[in-house]
Amino acid sequence: MLAEIITIGDEILIGQIVDTNSAWMAKQLNLIGVSVKQITSVSDDEQHIMEALKLAENRADIVLITGGLGPTKDDITKKTLAKYFNMGFRNDAGALEMVRQIFEKYKRPLLDINIQQADVPDGCEVIVNKNGTAPCMWFEQNNTIFISMPGVPYEMMYLMDDEILPRIKSRFKLPFIVHKTILTANIGESFLAKEIEEIENSLPAHIKLAYLPKLGLVRLRLSASGDHEAKLKTEVEVYAKQIMAKVNKFVVIDEDIALEKAILNLMESRGLTLSTAESCTGGYIAHLITQHPGCSSVYWGGAVAYAYELKESILGVKENTLTTFGAVSEQTVTEMAEGAIKHFKTDYSIAVSGIAGPDGGTADKPVGTVWIAVSSKNKTIAKVFNFSNKRIQNIERSAASALTMLLNLLKETV
Amino acid sequence: MLAEIITIGDEILIGQIVDTNSAWMAKQLNLIGVSVKQITSVSDDEQHIMEALKLAENRADIVLITGGLGPTKDDITKKTLAKYFNMGFRNDAGALEMVRQIFEKYKRPLLDINIQQADVPDGCEVIVNKNGTAPCMWFEQNNTIFISMPGVPYEMMYLMDDEILPRIKSRFKLPFIVHKTILTANIGESFLAKEIEEIENSLPAHIKLAYLPKLGLVRLRLSASGDHEAKLKTEVEVYAKQIMAKVNKFVVIDEDIALEKAILNLMESRGLTLSTAESCTGGYIAHLITQHPGCSSVYWGGAVAYAYELKESILGVKENTLTTFGAVSEQTVTEMAEGAIKHFKTDYSIAVSGIAGPDGGTADKPVGTVWIAVSSKNKTIAKVFNFSNKRIQNIERSAASALTMLLNLLKETV
Numbered sequence: 001m002l003a004e005i006i007t008i009g010d011e012i013l014i015g016q017i018v019d020t021n022s023a024w025m026a027k028q029l030n031l032i033g034v035s036v037k038q039i040t041s042v043s044d045d046e047q048h049i050m051e052a053l054k055l056a057e058n059r060a061d062i063v064l065i066t067g068g069l070g071p072t073k074d075d076i077t078k079k080t081l082a083k084y085f086n087m088g089f090r091n092d093a094g095a096l097e098m099v100r101q102i103f104e105k106y107k108r109p110l111l112d113i114n115i116q117q118a119d120v121p122d123g124c125e126v127i128v129n130k131n132g133t134a135p136c137m138w139f140e141q142n143n144t145i146f147i148s149m150p151g152v153p154y155e156m157m158y159l160m161d162d163e164i165l166p167r168i169k170s171r172f173k174l175p176f177i178v179h180k181t182i183l184t185a186n187i188g189e190s191f192l193a194k195e196i197e198e199i200e201n202s203l204p205a206h207i208k209l210a211y212l213p214k215l216g217l218v219r220l221r222l223s224a225s226g227d228h229e230a231k232l233k234t235e236v237e238v239y240a241k242q243i244m245a246k247v248n249k250f251v252v253i254d255e256d257i258a259l260e261k262a263i264l265n266l267m268e269s270r271g272l273t274l275s276t277a278e279s280c281t282g283g284y285i286a287h288l289i290t291q292h293p294g295c296s297s298v299y300w301g302g303a304v305a306y307a308y309e310l311k312e313s314i315l316g317v318k319e320n321t322l323t324t325f326g327a328v329s330e331q332t333v334t335e336m337a338e339g340a341i342k343h344f345k346t347d348y349s350i351a352v353s354g355i356a357g358p359d360g361g362t363a364d365k366p367v368g369t370v371w372i373a374v375s376s377k378n379k380t381i382a383k384v385f386n387f388s389n390k391r392i393q394n395i396e397r398s399a400a401s402a403l404t405m406l407l408n409l410l411k412e413t414v
Numbered sequence: 415m416l417a418e419i420i421t422i423g424d425e426i427l428i429g430q431i432v433d434t435n436s437a438w439m440a441k442q443l444n445l446i447g448v449s450v451k452q453i454t455s456v457s458d459d460e461q462h463i464m465e466a467l468k469l470a471e472n473r474a475d476i477v478l479i480t481g482g483l484g485p486t487k488d489d490i491t492k493k494t495l496a497k498y499f500n501m502g503f504r505n506d507a508g509a510l511e512m513v514r515q516i517f518e519k520y521k522r523p524l525l526d527i528n529i530q531q532a533d534v535p536d537g538c539e540v541i542v543n544k545n546g547t548a549p550c551m552w553f554e555q556n557n558t559i560f561i562s563m564p565g566v567p568y569e570m571m572y573l574m575d576d577e578i579l580p581r582i583k584s585r586f587k588l589p590f591i592v593h594k595t596i597l598t599a600n601i602g603e604s605f606l607a608k609e610i611e612e613i614e615n616s617l618p619a620h621i622k623l624a625y626l627p628k629l630g631l632v633r634l635r636l637s638a639s640g641d642h643e644a645k646l647k648t649e650v651e652v653y654a655k656q657i658m659a660k661v662n663k664f665v666v667i668d669e670d671i672a673l674e675k676a677i678l679n680l681m682e683s684r685g686l687t688l689s690t691a692e693s694c695t696g697g698y699i700a701h702l703i704t705q706h707p708g709c710s711s712v713y714w715g716g717a718v719a720y721a722y723e724l725k726e727s728i729l730g731v732k733e734n735t736l737t738t739f740g741a742v743s744e745q746t747v748t749e750m751a752e753g754a755i756k757h758f759k760t761d762y763s764i765a766v767s768g769i770a771g772p773d774g775g776t777a778d779k780p781v782g783t784v785w786i787a788v789s790s791k792n793k794t795i796a797k798v799f800n801f802s803n804k805r806i807q808n809i810e811r812s813a814a815s816a817l818t819m820l821l822n823l824l825k826e827t828v
Binding site: 042293 | 431
């Protein structure tokens with residue numbers, strides 16, 4: 001069963017927004033055994049949309065379309081779909097009722113262009129969108145299903161979760177796709193490949209291995225497809241165990257979760273607490289951690305200490321340390337980490353102080369110089385990194401390095 | 415001049431990573447007057463890659479390809495390009511030298527598979543990648559240019575900035591594309607559209623207006639294309655001024671920048687300082703602010719106070735307030751905001767406390783209940799919001815609402 005995703009709208013093609021919808025949709029489809037063959041972003045241009053629909057119809061069983069359903073003139077998806085399927089228009093009663101309810105809830109008057117949002121190509125089935133004014137539309141032609149959804153992420157997600165995915169599951173007998181991910185740290189991609197070369201060469205044709213490097217970590221992903229889920233799972237587990245035995249000391253966790261989530265799970269199982277003291281990462285590490293539900297049993301909070309004054313008042317860094325060694329130094333980052341443990345009363349802490357850039361560098365501390373410390377109640381490890389001159393990248397790499405250092409410290413004290 | 419972007423790799427199609435490269439590349443291309451016609455993600459499958467290349471060759475003048483250049487077996491881009499262009503292989507001396515240098519820098523032994531990274535299709539021009547071991551390759555066929563780059567974001571960005579974009583600019587006489595963005599708050603998309611309907615209808619064919627709604631804000635984007643840059647800029651400014659005059663009270667700023675950056679600019683121009691006190695947003699607001707270079711002149715830092723204890727110890731929230739009204743209450747969020755001003759010694763502060771979910775809700779405070787306060791030295795405004803049951807979305811919407819509240823408070827006190 002093959003699906004394709006088509007996103008419609010100039011905003012992706014001029015780079016104003018990043019297409020996060022497609023990755024989310026692809027993940028959900030894979031989980032129910034539908035492979036995504038292609039993701040295509042096209043502009044709000046009738047002829048181009050028609051061509052993309054035709055090509056997708058030839059390749060795929062299911063075509064998911066997002067975007068271009070707003071009430072304004074730049075959105076032409078509905079008109080183009082009517083033309084593609086050679087249909088006229090009707091005003092859909094269910095869709096109109098939903099538009100009415102939404103405007104009533106927000107106590108806004110219903111405008112003509114809002115009523116027109118309930119106009120749909122007359123041969124489609126309408127799936128009511130409970131979170132927005134643009135209806136979802138289901139078409140079928142030549143054994144291909146086309147589903148048009150709004151591009152607003154949470155409206156699309158609700159429709160997928162509650163309507164589209166259940167309908168696809170009940171309609172088709174789907175093959176199973178089993179993924180197994182092993183997260184590794186402290187080893188490069190090519191060294192990893194060399195270590196597990198023999199295992200990789202022994203994989204059967206229906207099991208694939210992929211290397212996904214990111215910010216100093218490498219994810220290994222085994223993917224198997226076939227008709228017998230239990231058999232696939234067993235097979236994949238066998239190969240995963242072989243890989244983990246071979247590169248054991250580099251394995252963080254054998255789940256497809258983020259590094260910080262692996263750390264949270266480990267700390268929760270040991271009843272440990274964590275705080276953060278961030279300067280150049282500016283709350284990014286706290287944000288990574290607090291994305292995860294249930295983090296509050298481990299993570300107590302922390303400081304974003306951008307100014308000298310806050311490093312002193314919240315974390316207890318000595319003024320003398322800051323003036324003698326500077327904010328970006330082993331001494332300061334050590335006092336930040338130990339101050340976090342003391343003031344926030346947690347078992348472990350992370351502290352980061354660096355020059356994220358693009359300005360603020362000096363000859364001996366160029367942009368990209370970052371000091372990171374991790375502390376337990378009886379040990380602090382501090383390390384300096386030299387990243388690049390790109391601010392966002394320095395923030396992300398500092399966070400990944402800090403989390404890897406914390407993981408290594410936690411592993412030391414098993 | 416039309417470009418297309420093709421990303422190669424299963425990780426996007428199974429939803430393991432979000433394709434941030436394409437948006438970045440599209441933005442850079444637009445800035446030099448190259449329009450992006452289509453963005454296509456295909457899997458590591460030879461036949462599918464060949465088809466995508468053929469279709470792109472027929473539509474575009476420039477095809478930018480990322481991904482699939484790693485040293486491991488799952489990466490087949492180079493082999494596929496050699497087949498597509500009917501070429502053999504050569505080991506490129508410049509590319510090999512770069513691989514050697516990188517392995518020397520990190521003091522790692524050079525493996526055979528790393529030496530093979532310098533193997534390239536023999537008819538391509540190699541552009542040396544100074545930040546990684548995969549070379550960039552430039553091909554030409556039937557008046558279309560194909561450029562293959564690694565998918566690692568910063569390697570691709572460096573190559574684009576320093577090599578690819580300058581070469582494209584010097585090779586072609588490019589039309590100018592002028593964008594002008596107006597960021598609005600506190601008004602819905604359809605109301606905005608109704609307000610400026612007459613102006614929109616009066617736009618000439620070469621100027622387009624797009625509505626980009628996100629998290630309660632709407633961006634209006636005017637795009638003009640043509641041969642005379644100065645003339646286009648003047649034209650776009652005339653229409654932008656008409657729009658801003660019509661919806662003046664909703665305009666945040668007439669630049670394509672983030673809301674928090676607009677706030678930073680405004681506060682910097684007034685010599686004001688800011689701190690944050692975050693519970694459920696967990697550092698996300700601090701992270702949004704500290705993404706921007708130069709933020710330290712305005713932003714001093716703040717607290718991520720997840721645990722009750724930290725709300726008391728860092729922010730001075732009274733224990734009695736927490737036990738009587740709860741952490742998610744007008745009283746607590748007010749004390750958090752006022753505590754931030756007092757303890758962090760800033761002119762303004764933002765405080766957020768809510769139930770991000772998916773767990774932790776109660777009958778009277780369901781998941782999605784979020785109290786937000788913004789404070790100046792003599793005024794605090796607190797407001798409750800009822801968002802959804804999705805954690806990440808609640809964090810993002812809380813941050814956007816908090817920033818909008820701060821902007822409104824700053825506007826009050828002009």
